[in-house]
Amino acid sequence: MSDIYLKVPGSPPNTNMDQKKDRVFVTVVADLKWSYTDGNPPCFPHGFLPPGCYLATSPNTTYGPYLAVTGGIVHYVEDAGKCDPDKPLGIVAGTQHTITVS
Numbered sequence: 001m002s003d004i005y006l007k008v009p010g011s012p013p014n015t016n017m018d019q020k021k022d023r024v025f026v027t028v029v030a031d032l033k034w035s036y037t038d039g040n041p042p043c044f045p046h047g048f049l050p051p052g053c054y055l056a057t058s059p060n061t062t063y064g065p066y067l068a069v070t071g072g073i074v075h076y077v078e079d080a081g082k083c084d085p086d087k088p089l090g091i092v093a094g095t096q097h098t099i100t101v102s
Helices: none
Strands: 003-008 014-017 022-028 030-036 053-055 062-066 072-080 097-101
Touching: 003 014
Parallel strands: 003 022, 014 097
Antiparallel strands: 022 062, 030 053, 030 072, 072 097
């Protein structure tokens, strides 16, 4: 089992992990709005970092662990800066990051 740490915003655009073996932790290092889409069936059926606004804290807050139990692709967006909870954030081509679970 390996632990994968995503520091958001600023995480790598592509991350690979093994289902039922690797765990993901998400650390918020600056204010951001977060959103993601999961496959069907979902890779993270027990949940993943919920969509919404996250504020950086000192020390940084880490969420997880999240264990993927099904193979597939998860797309997420980490929109850095002041978060407007009323402004929708969707998965937009060119801004998304990918977690590939195999």
